[in-house]
Amino acid sequence: MTAKENLISAVAEGRTEDAEAGARQALSEGLDVHALVQELTAAMREVGARFERLEIFLPEMMASAEAMMAAMEVLRPALEGGAGDAARATVVMGTTRGDMHEIGKNIVGVMLKANGFQVVDLGPNVDPLVFIKRAAEAGAAVVGISTLMTTTMPAAREVIELMKEYGVRDRYKVMVGGAPTSAAWAKEIGADGWAEDAAGAAALAMELVGGGR
């Protein structure tokens, strides 16, 4: 296999050390790094698609995302001046105040990383004000809010209302999701978008930052 094929298969199969080595080899062979990153991103999208069909499971997708990030660390210095998908916007995300459930949010985080986003994960049980402050610190383009329970859904609206009161609502695209939520509810609370699952969330984030679905 060529260096490029080695690298892509290492990422697709979640072999972090091989991905790092493959990235170094690709650099030493003088491959077009921008084109390579595009192909790696496409490979990660295929990993995400396989996960959506449950042909693979979360541990395998996490391993691929880790391998992808390891490869990107090696390739990043060569990407100065235009990194394409790899330089997609930052998403600050968390679950609402009072909600300790975070697997859904974590899966979305992996999918976003797989699609080249920078992800700042605030974890579970996040105060509405913390969403806003951390989004400002990170220079986020998107704020992602996850909620699993009906009694923690109102806290998502609080984040959006607080953004308005702080006069920063227009700075961010807000996407929401979680088992009891719906597109109608997202619209009602003033979010910019809602996704039913992790793949939908990644596509929505791309759409919100102008990358298209």
Place this chain on the structure above:
Amino acid sequence: MAPMWDVVERAFTGPFCEEQDYLSRRLIPALQAAVKRHRIKYDPATPVPWDDALADAVWQAAVELFLEAGVYHQDTHRIILFSEEEVREALYAAPESYTVGSGRDARTFGRREVEDARPPFCILSPDITYDEPLFLPVCLAYLREPLLDGFCAPVLESFLGEKIKAYTPLELGGSLEHAMSLREAARLIGRPGVFLVAVGTAESDSAQISVSQEGWGVRPTDSRLVGSITEFMTNNQLLNKAVHYRQYGCFSGSLTGAIYGGYAGGAEGTAVLETAYHLKGLLVHFCSYQQNFPFHLKYGSNTTRELLWVTSVYSQAIARNTRLVQTSNGFANAGPGTDMLLYEAAAHALASTVCGANLWEIATARNKCHNRATPLEARLAAEVGHAAARMRLTRRQANEIVLKLLQRYEAGIPDAPPGREFAECYDVAKARPRPEYLDQYRRVKRELGEMGIRFCY
């Protein structure tokens, strides 16, 4: 068995670990290694397997996972660990049955064997939120059910017309309303001492503690739940609940749902993890029984072929190797008023009962639709459970029937119909099913009879 306060101490003194490292470097590798070591293999052709060696391998893998991974405490970032001796001791000391409820409504809630002739203990529960005015009628409708041994009421979404917000006084108010109305419903229907699992409206520890009251609230003869955080985690809120339930003296169930497709991986890992959750419930949350609801990551249900296998396998693993009391909580894809929901309820009850579990039935419409669950599908599940036990149905026979049921609903899972709301299926004022809904239930029951289920009446 490690005393309660010793376990709490370990939450502050165990090895430090960041949460993501616990998941990706400790829990997942330990689970994958245990599955591989014991050669556990999912067989889609046999959703209700009858291989005792498989069940025992899953049990061994679960014990090894629990000992190796430990349980993660999210607030202290420390891992709570146990020795094998402590695990064995706790398993030996665990009661195999309890007298729950009070007076003439008291029942024995106990462990069951694989292919046990004793009917399952049936806890009926809609597992979903309802409008505040519907709370009492829904409770009355469920409490009318003759095979109900215990009841877990709907969850309130509003209190005095205000949306409940978790961890606020509104949650506390909603929890009080929940406990009081539930107790009133039990008295009104003539089952004042019925075993109640309450209160689902209280997410926080403070709201749970506020309803521990023998007069109007939750009694020591009732049960509470300690819900778990995905996967294999605890925190101070959960330990506060667990400690309070012990000192109050009520029963408590360890509510856990390993996720198929999530950190657990496939069906094999999900079965091992759900089995291991019984040890977490016993040793970390000091629970009297285990309330299991493993579910499908994509659909949020557990009546798919993979999840029926998972349910069958962990139920057998526990029934064959421990004295622990377990319930199996159904999560269906379709909603009320559909044939599909009734087929799903029957499949879940059948697989669970013959494999040694008690029943907790049944969440509908992927547990996502407000006001959408009725007692009738739970009634059918309980009747199937009783029938399967009384006719000494074997796992192999149950597997044949479950395969026939899967033929009827499996293809419909991706686009399962959400069905209708409670008020469309029931006469709300009388808390009784509408005639056409009752006709549908009777028709499906006849079909199940033709498949080989001999109902008790």
